[in-house]
């Protein structure tokens with residue numbers, strides 16, 4: 001579904017990584033790890049066509065990113081849900097409307113979608129907070145809202161960049177559980193994290209491939225973790 005073929009990327013002439021290949025197949029579960037600044041966020045941005053590699057090719061759902069026009073890219077991106085490292089919301093809108101925003105923007109808000117939204121808020125445990133505005137939410141609540149928003153369009157792939165960055169362990173486990181449930185429902189999941197406890201927890205629950213960015217390369221990191 002997403003294929004990176006021998007790609008390289010860097011900023012301002014400095015090569016961040018090169019020779020990176022990665023395939024995200026339906027139902028796969030990947031964890032991307034590596035020290036701060038090695039390029040995890042950059043790699044995620046390359047996975048959804050937010051950046052174009054300086055070398056190599058990116059295929060999204062069987063089509064080459066390089067030849068894609070804006071409409072086709074937008075269609076492909078709808079099939080990918082992204083949870084950003086620091087979720088941003090529209091602070092003047094209640095949580096419910098923030099989560100529903102992708103549906104509203106696609107002009108797809110009907111009775112069925114209302115019910116789906118209610119189910120999704122219940123799934124992430126935010127039914128009671130749905131009328132609150134984002135600044136009134138805790139870090140864990142914001143992250144769960146970001147996850148709900150990322151999956152409201154029923155994407156086939158979920159990319160989560162440090163989804164448990166600033167939240168306590170109990171909440172991290174809960175978020176991981178939600179991502180595992182998504183994976184069990186058939187979605188491909190990729191999580192970027194340097195939280196070792198989270199990686200171990202994921203490995204014990206799901207058949208996860210652990211990838212590590214180090215020295216400009218992407219390698220499998222297996223038994224050591």
Ligand SMILES: Nc1ncnc2c1ncn2[C@@H]1O[C@H](COP(=O)(O)OP(=O)(O)OP(=O)(O)O)[C@@H](O)[C@H]1O
Nearest residue numbers: 011012016034035036037038039040041042043194
């Ligand atoms: N837009 C940009 N312009 C220039 N340099 C950038 C830009 N975005 C990221 N970088 C640099 O590229 C490197 C990789 O950044 P990136 O955010 O991908 O790393 P990361 O592994 O996700 O880090 P962290 O774990 O701290 O979030 C860093 O040195 C960063 O400063």
